[in-house]
Amino acid sequence: MNYRLLSIFDSKRMLRLVFILAFVFPLTLSAQEWSKVTKRCDAVYETNEFFKAYNMYKEAYKKVENKQEKTYIAFQMAQCLRFMNQTVKAEAAYLRAITRGYPDPMVYYYYAEMLKKNTKYTEAAQNFEEYSKRVPGDKKGTEAAVGCRMAAEWMASPTRYVIENRKELNSKEGEFAAAYASADFDVIYFTSTRTGIHGNKINPVTGDNYTDIFETRLEKKGTWSKPEAVNDTVNSVNDDGTPAFGGDNFNNxxxxxxxxxxxxxxxxxxxxxxxxxxxDWLNVDGLAIAHDSISIAHPTLSKDGLTMYFVSDMAGGFGGNDIYMITRKSKTSNKWEAPVNMGMDINTAGNEVFPFIRENGILYFASDYHPGMGGLDIFKATRGEDDRWVVENMRYPINSPADDFAIVFKGNKEEGLFSSSRKAEGAKGKDDIYSFVLPPMEFILEGRIIDDQSEKSVPSTRIKIMGSDGTDLDITTKEDGSFRYKLNPHTDYVYVVKKEGYLNSREKVSTAEMADSKTFTHTIRMSSITSPVEVENVFYDFGKWELREESKKELDHLVQILNTNPNITIELGSHTDMVGDSLSNMILSQRRAQSVVDYLLQKGIAKDRLVAKGYGKSVPKTITAKLAKSYPFKEGDVLTEDYIRQLATDELKEKANQINRRTEFKVLSTNYIPEIED
Structure with missing residues (x-):
């Protein structure tokens, strides 16, 4: 981007560099009496001609012998590179200035900024913290270090926005700051440093062509036309850019x-x-907002055309460049009221630029100071209940370690355009225009139904899905037991899985609090009514029959099974291992089975649905396919006393005894009719 268009803030960012640099007050060590050659360089630098100044400093560095002066020149070269947004070269240049002992602590801050923009977050955080150590009263170093850590997290967990480089708009030069120029969004105006209406005259600030405003139209084929420069009423021999329209008036x-x-x-x-x-455009007039020595840039207007937001470096602000607003009483009035600063929630000690006000009153802007990923980040500001602005970073992939700025929306849709200097795949120029869209959230429930013991698929199973939004439907699984269903957002669901010969299974899933798309993957294990079902994690103290507290969670699951299958009656069977005599084990197991029944009665299960049965050690466990996956035994092995005694180690014997110690239930009938209370 042309630095001066952005110049309204730091370097390559207000048109861009141009609309920014017109606002920059660079750091110099003016107290020193340098040689004439260095003073000539400084004079050019002070006029923001950074491209020219850099080349002059480069030659001066070779000639100057004074070590202090040479160190100063090294820093000034880094400053020029930073303002021209040549971040890789600027990083090396600042490091050279640090190595030479440049005394101003800001050298660490600028060096850290370049590291951050070059995605070296760990090193950047260290140098931001180094700046904070040297200037403990300035919080910006600490805040920037926090931003480095956040940036790494955001890249690891991107938002749902989908971005695309608009190659048909971009060139090998710089394109940025686009605006929709028609009510149906089929015309786009944007800023570019490509050869314009006045040729390719070089801007001494940036080393690029002067910026012009270009126009492209959406053609019938759905492609954008070749961009053409807007007429010379708008495009001058100077930098022109950052177009905006008068609310819904596309003739202003x-x-x-x-x-x-x-x-x-x-x-x-x-x-x-x-x-x-x-x-075509005929009349062009400057707005009398401030004296011409003060930079006023980056306009955006409310839909009613009565409020304009813009960027300025005028006195009384919070930092380098702040966002202001002005109002007028009617769309036709040329009289704007005095500028009002947007306040400390929006503006910082850094630079806030490229504002955009949406129809819904949400304000978007770019900042190099609010915690971000590097360079300029795009932020979203909404009014809180206390009428203060709440500022949020738009995060990755809208933002990146490079400069990201100048976002505009397509009306009330969650899509639009923004500009970025990122060097991603497909990038064409120094700054490119990208499109973005936020796809609707998608929630999927998918999974597979399997037999709990054999772990084989259960085909053609019926699933009844009920939702808090009124959803009530039945789906059937495929032959491989798989299923897939698209859920609605902001909905709580219950679904019941039914298959003849199996116990019903009841599950829950909710999209109510979800802020991002998600696929819920459930494996439903169905229990056959013809085989005993083990109730896992039911524990007792040695020789005791009172339930331990941790057993009750699993028994609550059994309560759910009984409530989901209201027509079954079951036998609760308790089994012991081979240790001890048969009579003692029989008595102990009967008491344990009864303790489970008693717990279920407390939970409201009808007494005539439950039978307690103690088996002692008389019914050893047969190894199932499920158990064979977790234990060193084969499917079909029966863990009798003789089988256990011939095992090779005490460890294997204990594992076998552990399997035999169990609580199971089996279905006795499926035609129970609950009593109806009067």
Whole structure:
């Protein structure tokens, strides 16, 4: 981006560098009396001609012998590179200045900024913290270090936004700050440093062409036309860019113009171009918002056209460049009220630029100070209940370690355009325009039904799905037992799985609190009514029959099974291992089975549905396919006393005894009719 368009803030960002740099006050060590050659470099630097100044400093560095002066020049070269957004070169240049002992602690902060933009988050955080140690009263170093850690987390957990490089708009030069120029969003205006209406004259600030405003239209085939420069009423020999329209009036074009006059430090200004419907732009006038030495840039208007937000470096702000607002009483009025700063919730000690106000009143802007991923990040500001702004980072992939800025939305839709200097696959120029869209959240319930013991698929199973939104339907699984169903957002679901010869299974799933798409994968294990079902994790103290507290959670699951299958009666069977005599084990197991029945009675299960049966050690366990996966025994083995005694080790014997110690239930009948209370 042209630095001065962004110049309204730091370097390559207000048109971009141009609309930014017109606002920058660079750091210098003016107290030193340097050589004439260095002073000549400084004079060019002070006019924000960074491209030219860098090359002059580069030559001066070779000639100057004074070590202090040489260190100063090394820092100034890094500053020029930073303002030109050449982050890799700037990183190396700042490191050289640090190595040479440059005294101002800001060198660590700028170095950290370049590391961050180059995705070296750990090193960046260390240097931000180094700055904080040297300037303990300044919080920005600590806050920036926090941003480095957050950036790594955001990249690991991206939001649902899908972005795409708009190659048809971009070139090998810089394209940024797009605006929709029609009510049906089929015309786009944007800023570019490609060869414009006045040729390819080089801007001494950025080393790029001067910026112009270009137009592209959506053609019948669904592709965008070749961009063409807007007429020379709008595009001048200066930097022109950051187009915006007068709310819903697409015949009033607001834009930023940054003039360069050698030897003078002029600010950027907002201009208004007008046209009659169907005609070309005719009249262009500057808005009298502030003196021309003060930069005013990046306009955006509310839908009603009565409020304009813009960026300025005017006195009384919180940092380098702040966002302001002005109002007028009617759309046709040319009289705007005095600017009002958007306040400390929005503006910081850094630079806030490229505002965009949505129809719903949400304000978007870019900042290099609010905690972010590097360079400029895009932020979203909404009014809280206390009428204060709540600012949120848009996170990855909208934001990246590079400069991300100038977001615009397609009306009330969650889609639009933004600009970025990221060097991602498909990037074409120094800054590119990207599209973004937030796909609707998608929730999927999928899974497989299997037999609990054999672990084989149970085909053609019926699933009844009921939702808090009124959903009530039946689906049937495939022959392999699999199922898949699309859930609705903000809904609580209960689904019941039914198959003849099996106990019904009841499950829950909810999308009520979900903020992102999710696939719920459930494996449903169904228990046959012809085989005993083990109730796992039912524990007793040695020789005792009172239930231990941790057993009750599993028994609560058994209560759910009985409630889901209201027509079954069951036998609760308790089994012991081979230790002890048969009579003692029989008595103990009967008492344990009864303790389980007593617990179920307390939970409201009818007494005539339950039978307690103690088996002692008389019914050893037969190893199932499920058990064979977890224990060193084969499917079909029966863990009799003789089988256990011939096992090779005491460890294997104890595992076999452990399996035999169990609580099971088996279905006695499936035609129980509950009593109906009067």
């Amino acid at each position: 074009l607001y834009f930023t113009r940054c003039k360069i006059v050698r030897g003078m430090k002029l600010g950027c200004q907002i201009y208004l171009a007008r046209r009659q419907p169907g005609d």
